[in-house]
Amino acid sequence: MARLIVKSPYIKCTGSGNAAGVGGYLRYIGTREHVQKVADDRPPTRKQEQLVAKMLRDFPAVKDLDEYSDYFEHKTKANASALITMALEENWSAVSQMDGYMKYIATRPRAERLGSHGLFGDEDSVDLKEAMAELNSYTGNVWTHIISLHQEDAARLGYDSAQAWRNLIRAHRNDIAAAMKIPPKDFRWYAAFHDEGGHPHIHMMAWSAKPGQAYLTRAGIRQIKSVLTNDIFKQELLHIYEQKSASRDELVRQTRQEMLELIRTMQTGLCDHPEVETLMLQLAQGLETVRGKKSYGYLPKPLKALADQIVDQMERIPAVAQCYEKWLKLQGQVDSYYGGDERKRQKLFQQKEFRAIKNAVIQEAERIRLGEITFEDEDLSAADEPESARYNAVFYCQYRDKIYDTDLPLDERDYAVEQMTTAAQAGNPYAQHLLGKLYRDGTVVIPDAEQARDWFQRAAEQGLNVARYALGKLLLTDDPLVRNIPAGLYWLEQAQQNGSSYAGYRLGKEYLRGEIVPKDVPKALEYLNDSAQRGNQFAQYTLGKLYLLGRVVPQDRRLAERWLKLSAEQGNEYAQFFLDRLDQFRTPSALLAATHLLRQIGSMFHDNSLPKSGPTGIRYTDHKLRQREREKKIALGHKADDHEEYQGPTMSM
Template sequence: MARLILKSPYIKSTGGAAGYLRYIATRERVEILPDDRPPTRKQEQLIAKLVKDFPDTKTLYEYWDYQTKPTKAAASAFITLALESNWDALHQSEQYMKYIATRPRAERLGSHGLFGDSDSVSLEKAMEELEHYTGNVWTHIISLKREDAARLGFDNAMAWRNLIRSHRNEIAAAMKIPPADFRWYAAFHDEGEHPHIHMMAWSAKPGQAYLSKEGIRQIKSKLTNDIFRNEMLHLYEQKTESRDKLVRETRRAMLDLIQSMREGICNHPDAEQLMQKLAAQLETVNGKKTYGYLPKRLKRLVDEIVDEIERLPVVRRCYEQWLMLQGKVDSYYHDKPREQIPLSQQKEFRQIKNAVIREAERLRQGEITFEERDLGQQDEPDQFRNSSYEYWRLQEILREEQMTLEERSEAVCELEKLAKDGDRYAQYLLGKLWRDGPLLIPDGVESRYWFEQAARQGHLVAQYALAKLYLSDDLEVHDTARGVEWLRYAAEGGSSWAMYRLGKELLRGEIMEKDTAGAVDWFTQSAERGNPYAQYILGKLYLIGKEVPHDKEQADLWLTRSANQGNEYAQYLLDYMEEGRSSSAMLAVTRLLHHMSRVFQDNSIPKSRPGGIQIDRKRLKKLREKKIALGHKPDDHEEQWPEMTM
């Protein structure tokens, strides 16, 4: 059950807006005594008619109270607010109005209960403005439970006035009204078990305002966050242990599923066939190839692909966990639990649709992709040959996480002294610490300096690391020409990883002139030195037969060698060769699965969580991407998994 209820009907230009304003400002006080007697027959008849004519009244607190304990007093409270919620339809209907027998008071701030932007509100001037107004006027009714209002200090007009004033521009924005044109008045009604305010809002320019369901949600969200801020922070800081335990357990299960998605290879023939169908039909699409610009028939096909992937057990379970997690927060904002609609229709995941289109387009164009799981954890192997005992000792201390931070920091200081004395191994390791942290704050300039010192002394891995740093997105050190120069230098020096990266850049043709023959030559040299990624891409090229002539024997040879080193993609391509299925379609669907895992990860923190978590999450993501671009080896913390390069 929602903690705050917001109803937002409106009065048409020809309706009684001025009369409604006087009504909410000057309601006569009628003291309601507790009355536990059953409702009268007339009350029951009127309630039945109200819920039939206006089904939305069932969402009012008063209706729930009446359903729980049908008494005369509860019936009266519901009838009153139900009629007020539908003023525009009922204010001229004697059939309804004659039943209103009670008028709980409006708390007066002077001669009336009206308040607004000004400290002094003239009821007569406000009514005169509305009598000549030709646009629609929205009549928001914002209601709290008595215990919530009393506990949180919202059982008086002053608190509500301050609340609405502080959010008036946000309410205006939700109603599509510029702040300067926004007009509003409200009155607080300290009524029964559900104190509430009646708020009238409109634009100074008739026809300008517009309030959608999303706008109502935004208003409700802003007010709920403010009213319940302390309680919600209390909740999210794990002081409401029972609820937060569920959130943590649910999210942990979801993150485990995301990891499975991130590492999985998708074997889904139906989705593969649909992707091939979409790829073929994109040939007929001119202009922008995004979901919003596609014809309806192709939009339906994209949705069908997303729904097919949702049928994968790991995706289905992850989506169910996400719905459960988000539902814990939604219960603060919505009356009903979130409906489990298909993933393709869930707005938080709509970016998946454009990912489907991008992958289909890559499939159509036959674009070569590189499946490089865990590459960043293997491409800089440790070098100890001819290293000093002192370097070996310090390296072991830095690697040992059981050591205290003080001991490891002292080792960094000793390592720096060793590096300054010209030890190339220490220089390379110091460059890594400046690049990756955590014992040093990442600094690309410092990292470049020490990598270069080691590289110029012939440290092969340092040469490759320096090339990667120059080719990274770090603007302080980015230099494509120098990056390519050091990459070629390391490749010619015998680094199989530099050979692989050089072949990759030659095949892509993005930072250097495309040279397929040269790329294949470097891939071959790297593969012959046992590099599993080079073996995989070489076998894939011979299998697809686009960049080089199709050669099943060569494809089988290199894919087998890569698979024997644990490359799952190579093994799957070998299996697909036997089944006669399209390896490109399988890889496209697999990339979609991995993309979906990232979307789930981004949504694994509830959207409505207060306290700036969205900014923190974006900063965390940006930092992680920057560190990966610099060659950082991400740890396996649940928030920081490595991105796959596909």
């Protein structure tokens, strides 16, 4: 893609009136003429060669100019002239004090004219003498922007005349002022167009009416380049976008699909990584000495380096490494479509989009240090709120299945909801429970926590145990419209007393956490034991881990093994993970560290799997929409870490 080149040196003005200073530069850019073209086979003159050699000694950065590349590849008189001109203009502040260069400048011919000279600015006409006098008496810094295009790009896009450049700069003078931290009313500028060699360009002198006010950073230069580029190339960018939108969409689809497969691997698998365990234990020990906030930005350098090392180890896991490569490929391709800078390959811990991984590492280490209990129950969603297999009324099953059938037209699903509502209003507790879930999850209907609570309560008061459990969870959420901790605990206890192993497990978790109720380990163990004896694999796993850790209860490997085996027999992979490592004498909480981190990394890749912006500044907010959906579900009955959400019309236990 064509590109705009912007360079922004500046001259320190003394107000001495020196004609070779800033005023002289203004006269130079306003009165010299573009170089006459000569045949490419004409070699440079000896004086040109000598001057180029001197410039390379005096100003080594000349080698970075495009004009130098042209001259180096084709040493012609025209290319030498273009190189000398650009090199002189970029180094004017030093050149103006050197007699050898000033002699060369004094003999140069004039610029393309818009009247008696080539200067233009805010006004329709510029008085060269007055402008020079103004600058010669100025005591602040004057920036001498050089903005250029390749010859073929300038011709194709219509920027091969002073008029086009004047219109462009006038249209964006306030944008340039903002980039230079100058209020528009104080912004002063003049410019002239030079059709030089293969790089037509303008010289723009810009300053503030108030000396010392202007300030231009690298970010400001990028800002100037961006706003001018968007205008110059807007039609071409739109054309390219139209041509490539289909291929971009296909690239995004294919790459995201590949990433999602790898993400699923990260989010469902377990990770045995002894190196990460060792480093996590070291970090946990190091956090003992940290006072105040435990986040990456507040840690001493040695602990930051340790966190970076842990992320680096995680990057070596094949699924993470492959997913990261896919992400880099996707971002690089999309960036190239929109003319962005080439994305450099960095380590994962250096990538700004994934800096949250470092804080995830620190939080995991802090949990290890504090001995916090974690609940690995992601699979609970697959068995949440089982309905009674005994209730198989034809009308209920028929309309329930239609409601959840996403292949059906929406009007058919709406009709099924209407029929289910009629049955619920008539007092059917199963229909009431189902409506509660629909309003809680926003399935077909608009989410409404109060409606969900009311329907759950009607069913719960009729003795439907799954409704008691659902109502208890909903009342424990952070949604102020429905939050009622005493009532939530009451309904969970009612469900538990009537045989719900899920309610017993949830109550056990709450009394172990001690967040919404005072921590009560004996009471938690009572609920967990009841739930585990009823066959709940999550309660069995939790008990097994507690007896293995030996922190809140005395360590008992026999009991730990018993409960872990019962849980593993039901397919609990975490329980099997610990069983396989009972004889390895590794810290149980550290054993899970890599798995917890792997799943969080998977979530971060999922949230970063779309490009953030397009050619017209559109923000892609897929990850934000997912976050809002997650927050909505939390507000409607799901804790952030229990993942308890019904995912289909399953009727069996």
